[in-house]
Amino acid sequence: QQPVQSPQAVILREGEDAVINCSSSKALYSVHWYRQKHGEAPVFLMILLKGGEQKGHEKISASFNEKKQQSSLYLTASQLSYSGTYFCGTETDRGSTLGRLYFGRGTQLTVWP
Amino acid sequence: GAGVSQSPRYKVTKRGQDVALRCDPISGHVSLYWYRQALGQGPEFLTYFNYEAQQDKSGLPNDRFSAERPEGSISTLTIQRTEQRDSAMYRCASSPNPGPNYGYTFGSGTRLTVV
Numbered sequence: 222q223q224p225v226q227s228p229q230a231v232i233l234r235e236g237e238d239a240v241i242n243c244s245s246s247k248a249l250y251s252v253h254w255y256r257q258k259h260g261e262a263p264v265f266l267m268i269l270l271k272g273g274e275q276k277g278h279e280k281i282s283a284s285f286n287e288k289k290q291q292s293s294l295y296l297t298a299s300q301l302s303y304s305g306t307y308f309c310g311t312e313t314d315r316g317s318t319l320g321r322l323y324f325g326r327g328t329q330l331t332v333w334p
Numbered sequence: 335g336a337g338v339s340q341s342p343r344y345k346v347t348k349r350g351q352d353v354a355l356r357c358d359p360i361s362g363h364v365s366l367y368w369y370r371q372a373l374g375q376g377p378e379f380l381t382y383f384n385y386e387a388q389q390d391k392s393g394l395p396n397d398r399f400s401a402e403r404p405e406g407s408i409s410t411l412t413i414q415r416t417e418q419r420d421s422a423m424y425r426c427a428s429s430p431n432p433g434p435n436y437g438y439t440f441g442s443g444t445r446l447t448v449v
Binding site for chain 1: 365367369374375376377378379382384389390393425429432435436437438439440441442443
């Protein structure tokens with residue numbers, strides 16, 4: 222049930238844009254996005270619930286396509302501080318596993334000045 | 335507390351020994367989760383609690399692993415008869431309520447090394 226993230230790694234210049242994709246083989250109830258810097262804990266960015274909504278957080282936004290069981294994270298005009306590994310976490314049912322997330326293997330984003 | 339606190343930060347133990355990892359969630363957070371993260375991988379679910387009740391332990395690898403949260407606050411993850419394959423970063427996370435409307439706040443983790 223682990224979601225598949227792509228690409229595995231992205232290298233950008235400051236100011237460039239990037240898209241990170243997360244795809245699941247199972248129907249999704251919600252998708253979480255986290256960023257983890259080297260040697261630190263993952264930090265919550267945003268959550269998307271089924272319904273196809275799009276959310277934004279500064280210059281980072283995300284979409285959720287329930288039918289395609291996919292979510293995408295959009296980073297625009299990237300800053301040096303955006304560097305890190307991005308994880309999507311998917312929630313695939315709301316029964317006894319309420320709140321349990323399956324995490325992808327991560328996308329390593331590096332922003333150069 | 336201000337964040338999720340885990341102790342110890344680092345634990346080196348000999349194969350066959352028991353270890354106890356502690357998690358102190360954000361005050362008032364109902365849900366507490368244990369994950370394990372291998373180097374270069376995403377967190378892998380182990381178990382979680384709402385208040386003191388263990389809701390799902392299906393992610394625990396085998397019966398050497400157990401967890402408790404007796405008073406609905408601090409939680410302990412215990413690994414008995416440790417093996418080298420248990421070496422990993424063990425992360426605790428908490429959220430205000432069960433359900434999809436809140437993200438996790440992760441702790442800094444306990445790096446377990448079994449030698």
